[in-house]
Structures are given as C-alpha cells and as structure tokens.
Amino acid sequence: MKKPILSLLTFFAASSLSITSCQTPPEVNQEDVTRIITTLASDEMEGRMIFTPGIEKASQFIQEEFKKAGLEYLEGMDSYNQQFNIYSITPGNAIISVDGKVVEPQNFLTMSSAESLEWPELEGVTVHTVAASDNFQSKYGEISRMSGKNLVLVDPAHKDFFGRVKNFTLRANRATEVNNNDATVMVLTNNTAIKSLNVKIENTVKAQSLSNVTGKITGNRENEIVLFGAHYDHLGIREGMEGDNLFNGANDDASGTTAVITLAKYFAAMGKKPERTIVFVAFTAEESGGYGSRHFSEQLNPDEIVAMFNIEMIGKGAKEGPNTAWITGFEKSSFGKLLQEAVEGTEYTFYPDPYPTQNLFYRSDNATLARLGVPAHSISTTQIDIDQDYHKASDEVSTLDMAHMTNTIKAIAKAAERMISGEQTPTRVDPSGLR
Structure with a gap:
C-alpha cells in the first residue's frame, strides 16, 4: 500500500x-x-x-x-549593515607612445581602474596581438578580463569594432578597488612587435558607498x-x-x-x-x-x-x-x-x-x-x-x-x-x- x-x-x-x-x-x-x-x-x-x-x-x-x-552580526561587524565602497572611474588624459612615436587618440584605448599610472618602458608589460584573421570580438572577452600590465596590438582590419570598444571605454566605469599598477592598453597598428613603450594615464576616481544586509545564527x-x-x-x-x-x-x-x-x-x-x-x-x-x-x-x-x-x-x-x-x-x-x-x-x-x-x-x-x-x-x-x-x-x-x-x-x-x-x-x- x-x-x-x-x-x-x-x-x-x-x-x-x-x-x-x-x-x-x-x-x-x-x-x-x-x-x-x-x-x-x-x-x-x-x-x-x-x-x-x-x-x-x-x-x-x-x-x-x-x-x-x-x-x-557577522564576525567582526557591529551591525547588520555590511558597507563597502566601489569606485566610479572616469577616463581622463592619456598619452601613449610606441617606439618613440605618439599614438593618435583615435588609435588607442585604455582599460584601467587607476587614478594615475605611468609605464616609462616596456619591461614588465605583456604584449598580445590581434591579427587580421583573428576573431576580435571573441578575443575581446578574454582581453577585458586580463590582469597585470598588458599591451594589445590590434591589426587595423578590426578598425570598426575597435572604434565601438573605444566608445564604450570612454564612459565612466565601476571598480571594486583603485589599482594604480594594472591596466590594459590597446593600440590599432600594423606592428606585431615593438621595442619601446611609454604610457601615462590620468583618471577621475569617485568613491561610492553600497551595503549588503547580513546576519547569522x-x-x-x-x-x-x-x-x-x-x-x-x-x-x-x-x-x-x-x-x-x-x-x-x-x-x-x-x-x-x-x-x-x-x-x-x-x-x-x-x-x-x-x-x-x-x-x-x-x-x-x-x-x-x-x-x-x-x-x-x-x-x-x-x-x-x-x-x-x-x-x-x-x-x-x-x-x-x-x-x-x-x-x-x-x-x-x-x-x-x-x-x-x-x-x-x-x-x-x-x-x-x-x-x-x-x-x-x-x-x-x-x-x-x-x-x-x-x-x-x-x-x-x-x-x-x-x-x-x-x-x-x-x-x-x-x-x-x-x-x-x-x-x-x-x-x-x-x-x-x-x-x-x-x-x-x-x-x-x-x-x-x-x-
């Protein structure tokens, strides 16, 4: 039954x-x-x-x-309010020089949560390339998640998509921390190898407060x-x-x-x-x-x-x-x-x-x-x-x-x-x- x-x-x-x-x-x-x-x-x-x-x-x-x-309350807290800051990063001035030549603004973009940073040389920077035959849209997902100091050389065949990405990066973005060391710089160029690099970036950073609500038994x-x-x-x-x-x-x-x-x-x-x-x-x-x-x-x-x-x-x-x-x-x-x-x-x-x-x-x-x-x-x-x-x-x-x-x-x-x-x-x- x-x-x-x-x-x-x-x-x-x-x-x-x-x-x-x-x-x-x-x-x-x-x-x-x-x-x-x-x-x-x-x-x-x-x-x-x-x-x-x-x-x-x-x-x-x-x-x-x-x-x-x-x-x-959670351990180490004195209320249910788990407050923290995120940061609004508004792109400011950036100057990029490759092999001693200043890159025109329309031919580079930066992705950074830095308030300011400077790379006076190529040492410590990882160089990546996007060839004409590559699927740039597919590779962009990987590029956007990279950490460390990165330079990406993009073939001019991807000019249109590069332009769309650049317009997106000109907007203010949010980050969980200000990082004055890491950044990704992308340059539209026929070069697949370079000998020197100089990067200077200045952004406007604004802290904004958020909070979770937490508790426990x-x-x-x-x-x-x-x-x-x-x-x-x-x-x-x-x-x-x-x-x-x-x-x-x-x-x-x-x-x-x-x-x-x-x-x-x-x-x-x-x-x-x-x-x-x-x-x-x-x-x-x-x-x-x-x-x-x-x-x-x-x-x-x-x-x-x-x-x-x-x-x-x-x-x-x-x-x-x-x-x-x-x-x-x-x-x-x-x-x-x-x-x-x-x-x-x-x-x-x-x-x-x-x-x-x-x-x-x-x-x-x-x-x-x-x-x-x-x-x-x-x-x-x-x-x-x-x-x-x-x-x-x-x-x-x-x-x-x-x-x-x-x-x-x-x-x-x-x-x-x-x-x-x-x-x-x-x-x-x-x-x-x-x-």
Missing part, C-alpha cells in the same frame, strides 16, 4: 525540522510574507536602485526585520555555513518614460528577499542551536554588476560555505506546474538532487532549470560564490521565457501569487533541513568548468 503524499502545509503543522525539538514549531505565515514583500516593493522604496534614498530605506527595513528575528559547527541569499536592489525610476516609470521589482527580487527574511525568522524561532551556522544576506547591486556578492564573497572563507540557496523570482508559478521550483546549474553539484530527496513525501518537487539556453546560472549572485567552488545555485519559479513583467514597471505585487510564494518558502525551509543538520553535504562546484 502506498503512503499518502503529505502537503507541505500538513507537514509543517505536524512536524518540525530535525535541527530542533520545539513543541510548537515556527510557521511560514502568508500574512507576514505579504506584509514584507508589499513593503519592499512599495512606491516608497522608489524601485531600490543603488545610490538612491529608496534602497537606503529598503536596507533599513531589512535590518529591522533581521533585528526582530534576533539574528547575530551560529551553529555547533561554527565554520560550516549554509547560506541563504537574494538581491534587494532593482532598477529604480526611469526618467523620460511615458506612463509608469517606477520599477518596483516585486518579483525581481523583492520575492527572494522576502524569502530570506522569512527564513531568518523561521530558523531563529526554532529555539535550539542549529548544527551548522546559517547565514542570511540581502545583496546589493546585483542588477549593476554583482558588486554586493563580490564583496560578500571576500569576507568569508568560501571553503566554509557548505551550500548557498540563492532565491530569485519566486512570486509566480513554475512551468512544471503547482508546487514546483527549478534550480540553476543542476548538473554542477549534487545540491539539486539532495533537495529533491529532502522533499520526497511532500507535494513539492524541485527540477533542473528548464531554460538552459538563457544561462541563468551565471545571471545572479550565486555565480560569484560558485566560481569559488561553493555549491551555489538559484532557486526560482517564474517562467522567465514568457513572463510579461520581467524588468518592467508592471512587476508589482498585484501580479504575484502569495499562496504559491509562501508555499515555496516552506519548501525551501524543508529542503534545507538536512544540510543545516549536517546530514547532507552537497558536492563542490568545479570552478575550472565555469565561465
């Missing part, structure tokens, strides 16, 4: 997670879920764009919710961490648009941030110390380059992060039907399979990402941690290929299914049980196989 399938509601009413022996287990409450997401996606938050009063209000709200939950195994994260920034107010120009970002990603807050309250209310430490983070600047997750990843030892649940856009029903969610990068670790096992016997199911051509594994904050070997995956339910509200002003709370969202948060809590208790440990991601 087959055992009946329990609904998640019945499961959570009848039992608690194995990490606790509470007589009255905490609940994931739809009313509270609705309150949190309605606040985060309200017009008052102005679309939560970085460097705006709106995102500061959102940060304060999340910090207050973490305080209500009773979360601890310390476990018996303090240095084994299960991480729950979501980004709380969005696109803000777009000037010059007709009609509604406020991008509230309810599904993207107030829904994920709501889940992180709710899960923090849920696990904190257990009343018993978890086996593994649980860390909760609301990332900033996911929509603007992933700077929040990049900074966060530098504050912890990635080898101590056992798993990362990155929660992204869970406000709408999934392609596979009710009570389902999908996981990006399913094949890159055993994380997804362990979640499937954890919800066996309930009505909830986790599936591999049904949109592999969209490269969603690389399009959220999990990718930063995964590149460090962490089993870091995004959990989502939205049908991203047909969603009419993604990155639009119409992404409002009224378009979401609160019952579905609440049930998804319950499923994530259930799925994380064995990882938090130490019964399950996902395999690590192989960073060498990642872009």
